[in-house]
Amino acid sequence: MIQGRIALLLHAHLPFVRHPEHDDFLEERWLFEAITESYLPLLEVLDGLDRDRVPARFTLSLSPTLLGMLADRLLRSRYLRHLDHLVELAEKEERRTRPEPAFHRCAEMYLRRFTRARTLFLDEWQQDLAGAFRTYQERGLVEIITTSATHAILPLLGTSGALVRAQIEVAAAEYRRFFGRSAEGFWLPECAYAPGLETELARAGFRYFVVDTHGLTHATPRPVYGAYAPIACGPGVAAYARDPDTSKQVWSADEGYPGDFWYRDFYRDIGFDLPEEQLRPVLPPSGRIHTGIKYHRITGKTDAKEPYDPDRARERVEVHAAHFVASRRTQVEWLARTMDRPPVVVCPYDAELFGHWWFEGPQWLDLVLRQLAATPELEACTLGDDLERHPVVQQATPAASTWGWKGHQEVWLASQNDWVYPHLHATGERLLTLCRRYPGANDRTRRALTQALRELLLAQASDWAFMMSRETTAEYAVRRTTDNLLRCQRLCDEVERNAVDDHALAVLEDRDNPFPALDYRVLL
Amino acid sequence: MSLTDVVSAGRGALELIVSCAQEIFRRAQASLEPFLHGIPPVDAPAPPVGRSTSQGPHEAVEATKFFAGSIPASAAPAGPQATETASLPRAYGMNRAVLTARDPCCLFVWWEIMPVTRVEALRSLGSEAEHVAEVLRLHRGVHPNGRVVADLPLTPGAERWYVEVEPDDTWSVEVGLRAPSGRFVCLVRSNAVASPPAQASDDTSVRWVTMGRQGSAPASAEWSGQWLASDTTTFPSPAPSGSSDALPFR
Numbered sequence: 001m002i003q004g005r006i007a008l009l010l011h012a013h014l015p016f017v018r019h020p021e022h023d024d025f026l027e028e029r030w031l032f033e034a035i036t037e038s039y040l041p042l043l044e045v046l047d048g049l050d051r052d053r054v055p056a057r058f059t060l061s062l063s064p065t066l067l068g069m070l071a072d073r074l075l076r077s078r079y080l081r082h083l084d085h086l087v088e089l090a091e092k093e094e095r096r097t098r099p100e101p102a103f104h105r106c107a108e109m110y111l112r113r114f115t116r117a118r119t120l121f122l123d124e125w126q127q128d129l130a131g132a133f134r135t136y137q138e139r140g141l142v143e144i145i146t147t148s149a150t151h152a153i154l155p156l157l158g159t160s161g162a163l164v165r166a167q168i169e170v171a172a173a174e175y176r177r178f179f180g181r182s183a184e185g186f187w188l189p190e191c192a193y194a195p196g197l198e199t200e201l202a203r204a205g206f207r208y209f210v211v212d213t214h215g216l217t218h219a220t221p222r223p224v225y226g227a228y229a230p231i232a233c234g235p236g237v238a239a240y241a242r243d244p245d246t247s248k249q250v251w252s253a254d255e256g257y258p259g260d261f262w263y264r265d266f267y268r269d270i271g272f273d274l275p276e277e278q279l280r281p282v283l284p285p286s287g288r289i290h291t292g293i294k295y296h297r298i299t300g301k302t303d304a305k306e307p308y309d310p311d312r313a314r315e316r317v318e319v320h321a322a323h324f325v326a327s328r329r330t331q332v333e334w335l336a337r338t339m340d341r342p343p344v345v346v347c348p349y350d351a352e353l354f355g356h357w358w359f360e361g362p363q364w365l366d367l368v369l370r371q372l373a374a375t376p377e378l379e380a381c382t383l384g385d386d387l388e389r390h391p392v393v394q395q396a397t398p399a400a401s402t403w404g405w406k407g408h409q410e411v412w413l414a415s416q417n418d419w420v421y422p423h424l425h426a427t428g429e430r431l432l433t434l435c436r437r438y439p440g441a442n443d444r445t446r447r448a449l450t451q452a453l454r455e456l457l458l459a460q461a462s463d464w465a466f467m468m469s470r471e472t473t474a475e476y477a478v479r480r481t482t483d484n485l486l487r488c489q490r491l492c493d494e495v496e497r498n499a500v501d502d503h504a505l506a507v508l509e510d511r512d513n514p515f516p517a518l519d520y521r522v523l524l
Numbered sequence: 525m526s527l528t529d530v531v532s533a534g535r536g537a538l539e540l541i542v543s544c545a546q547e548i549f550r551r552a553q554a555s556l557e558p559f560l561h562g563i564p565p566v567d568a569p570a571p572p573v574g575r576s577t578s579q580g581p582h583e584a585v586e587a588t589k590f591f592a593g594s595i596p597a598s599a600a601p602a603g604p605q606a607t608e609t610a611s612l613p614r615a616y617g618m619n620r621a622v623l624t625a626r627d628p629c630c631l632f633v634w635w636e637i638m639p640v641t642r643v644e645a646l647r648s649l650g651s652e653a654e655h656v657a658e659v660l661r662l663h664r665g666v667h668p669n670g671r672v673v674a675d676l677p678l679t680p681g682a683e684r685w686y687v688e689v690e691p692d693d694t695w696s697v698e699v700g701l702r703a704p705s706g707r708f709v710c711l712v713r714s715n716a717v718a719s720p721p722a723q724a725s726d727d728t729s730v731r732w733v734t735m736g737r738q739g740s741a742p743a744s745a746e747w748s749g750q751w752l753a754s755d756t757t758t759f760p761s762p763a764p765s766g767s768s769d770a771l772p773f774r
Contacts, residue, residue, distance in 0.1 A: 195718070222728055226752040339749070
């Protein structure tokens with residue numbers, strides 16, 4: 001008999017990084033690395049579960065910007081070029097490391113992985129990874145949900161509801177375009193919730209979203225089941241809460257599984273170890289980058305890293321998967337003593353954590369889902385499944401919260417990044433006023449206002465504020481925010497002066513091209 | 525009183541008015557100086573309480589998504605119109621203040637005030653304009669029904685600020701000029717926001733609804749279950765089997 005449900009949720013997102021104006025652009029590699037190391041391995045996990053008919057279920061959030069990039073022809077062709085370079089490098093590495101068996105074994109592993117990635121991407125999925133995920137939704141293994149159009153933190157968009165609504169409705173429309181149906185769930189970027197959002201989500205037809213633990217434990221009135229059952233907080237919308245224990249076990253490099261000394265080290269990469277001439281053509285003409293080929297294990301809190309041993313790592317994966325499932329059984333048993341409905345343990349993670357950050361993560365996920373399927377007391381489910389089975393829910397309003405550091409907005413609203421908000425708010429309000437002035441614009445004005453909205457949405461991405469708080473990528477984040485805002489403002493100027501520059505507009509439409517079905521009237 | 529006296533008195537009064545007007549203008553100019561000529565750049569550091577200095581495990585993982593390596597900026601080939609060459613405007617020509625709740629104990633507000641609004645405010649203060657201070661007036665509740673909690677002195681030229689508050693309450697702010705007499709002239713008023721609660725609610729009422737695709741409806745079922753302890757966020761976790769190293773999972 002089922003005592004409780006385990007709702008694993010993977011959130012896959014990258015900001016829109018597409019630079020046709022450059023032949024090779026460093027930041028596009030964020031996407032390429034995520035495809036090779038996280039998305040393709042995740043598809044392989046789904047394929048294995050499907051092939052073995054494992055009754056596994058989990059929720060997968062795919063952001064609209066990520067879907068747009070996965071569908072983009074230019075980025076697909078660049079990814080293939082990137083993959084070809086990786087295969088070429090791995091072949092050279094396979095030859096170079098032959099005298100060193102410990103490293104040679106790893107080099108062979110990478111060559112197999114990259115070759116397999118190429119086969120999966122090109123032959124099995126015909127470059128259509130969004131379509132691949134859709135296949136597994138149709139086969140019942142995952143429930144795909146969406147998030148705000150460009151991963152904007154909705155409570156930070158200012159006082160205008162229309163700007164929040166645009167982020168939500170554009171996401172809902174993109175989901176329908178990719179998956180041919182409406183999304184049931186909405187992933188709040190960074191779990192950032194403020195009272196009132198539920199009304200907008202309900203209006204767009206969503207049935208549930210997720211907040212951090214204290215979003216529910218501090219809800220009003222106090223939820224009787226704490227973080228282990230949803231609450232109803234709007235007209236037909238439920239809020240679920242993240243479970244803190246499973247979070248720590250998987251997120252934390254210090255206390256969690258990914259920090260195991262036998263696991264592969266993320267930071268030690270041949271891109272920084274080998275002479276530059278041995279790294280061509282993966283290395284750009286100038287500078288050093290991560291290649292994805294990493295031969296060492298974490299080893300310990302030391303710089304002296306030992307060679308990675310895939311077999312020992314696999315043993316640890318088995319231990320950690322078994323531990324996770326055993327912990328859930330204990331947890332659910334403990335909760336069920338008090339609760340008169342099966343507790344639901346919500347376990348949300350960034351999808352890129354699996355494979356990219358935690359190399360062995362996809363293996364762990366595969367084993368956990370298989371072991372959950374073999375544990376009669378537990379059921380792996382999606383949040384939509386849980387709501388369907390237990391539609392009677394306590395009414396309450398979650399507390400404003402995020403899953404970021406300290407549980408609130410401090411990561412995205414601090415002295416390093418707070419200068420963006422006056423510009424975002426003022427530009428958004430200006431565009432809104434302009435759109436209301438031209439509710440039935442002619443074709444040229446319609447295109448200009450639509451592109452202006454596209455630029456605004458891109459500037460609103462939470463990623464830029466996040467990067468500004470980190471030194472490594474702040475410069476690019478500042479430039480992206482500024483560029484997208486300036487483009488929006490310039491288009492507003494041109495519409496106001498009735499002087500839209502056709503050529504410049506076409507250049508922008510070609511370059512910043514997510515959401516092809518966008519229409520500025522979503523703001524009205 | 526002779527005609528000469530009247531003219532003389534009139535001239536004196538006129539000179540006084542002109543002198544006062546010049547003084548008001550001078551002070552207004554001095555007060556506006558930072559806004560007319562010395563507006564901080566858009567990336568100027570904000571007041572110190574805003575700085576975020578640490579990151580949790582979640583941020584550490586998220587950062588690795590954007591960890592590709594480093595290329596000197598000069599090495600990136602610039603294509604046609606690769607980046608915008610203009611700068612963001614320093615002002616948008618409006619009176620506006622937007623207040624946001626950052627966490628249970630901190631609000632963030634940014635504002636813009638048009639120069640003409642400041643001139644008019646100084647003029648309305650008359651002779652008191654000489655010693656005005658720009659302050660952030662914090663209201664508990666929504667203006668005008670709220671209660672003034674504090675007048676926080678602002679750094680000249682400031683355009684954004686972090687305000688310490690108490691959790692679980694409603695707040696609004698005004699940016700304005702305060703004279704030594706206590707007279708306050710509002711320059712711009714913000715929206716109201718609620719600071720999030722920092723603990724579990726005292727409200728223990730229980731109402732159930734049935735969630736359906738067309739909305740939710742009150743559920744008639746009586747509930748006689750048990751409350752989960754409010755601190756139920758951790759549970760006794762089993763030791764991982766096969767773990768032989770010193771650290772819990774290693």
